[in-house]
Amino acid sequence: MSHSFSEDDKQAVYSAIYQRRDMRHFLSAPVDPDILQKLLAAAHAAPSVGMMQPWRFIRISDTAIRQSLHQLVEQERIKTAQALQQREDKFMQLKVEGIRDCGEVLVVGLMDKRDNFVFGRRTLPEMDLASVSCAIQNIWLAARAEGLGMGWVSMFDPDAVRALLEMPDDTKPIAILCLGHVEKFYDEPMLTQEGWITSGQLADVVMENHWQADKAHNAHKRD
Structure with missing residues (x-):
């Protein structure tokens, strides 16, 4: 008996997996509220360790808060560029977000009181982050x-x-999601198109029985 899809x-x-792109360029057209609800429902259907469902989504509808988020990202963009030293100038030419352009902005955070959940996290407490990542991928x-x-x-x-959005002290924002209509999807990952980094090869990340350092070191190639 087969349980496979048609x-x-x-x-x-x-097609969704391979055509998905981390988008930075958006059109300003609004997102249909019904579609947004479907996307959030898809996120909430994600697997989570111990069924803790640690994701929390904050929809940003206030333009002033959206602008403040953009300013916080811009501050970190500059610090990141400086940390990259010899690649600073090239990094500053990259478009790293579309907060002011996209139809919807969602901030995703880890829930508060996460330490109450031990199932699956006693030795790997970061599994709450892994669970939220599954929701984001959905x-x-x-x-x-x-x-x-x-x-x-x-x-x-x-x-x-956290302070801007008045989140509790034991929460942790982990993502600002820019969501919206686009003129076109990138043919390949944007950082590859811009010559920043090439995509790694599957053969370099699949190992058998033990860690193979030569493969791990070849996973990514930079210019």
Whole structure:
């Protein structure tokens, strides 16, 4: 007995996976509220360790808060560029977010009181972060299926974003998601298109029985 999807359905899943892009360029058209609700429902259907569902989503509808988020990202962008030293100038030429342009902005955070959940986290407490990442990936794939682009922005000071959004002290914002309509999807990852880094090869990240250092070191190539 087969539990596989139909051939068309399987192709649709793989198409969403391989055509998904981390988008930075958006059109200003609004996102249909019903579609946004479907994307959030897809996120909430993600697997999570111990069924803790540690994700929390804050929709940013206030333009002043959106602008403040952009400013926090810009501050970190400059610090990141400086930390890159010889690559600073090239980094500053990259577009790293679309907060002011996209139709919707969502801030994703880890829930408060996470230490109350021990199931699956006693030795790996970071599994709460892994669980939220699954929820974000669900939004990404569902958005691509709906013809919408999404970008994950991680350049910000978590404490500053937490304060801006009045989040409890034991929460942690981990992502600013830019979501919206796009003129076109990138043919390949934007950082590859811009010559920043090339995509790694599957053969370099799959090992058998033990760690193979030569493979691990070849996973990515920079210019």
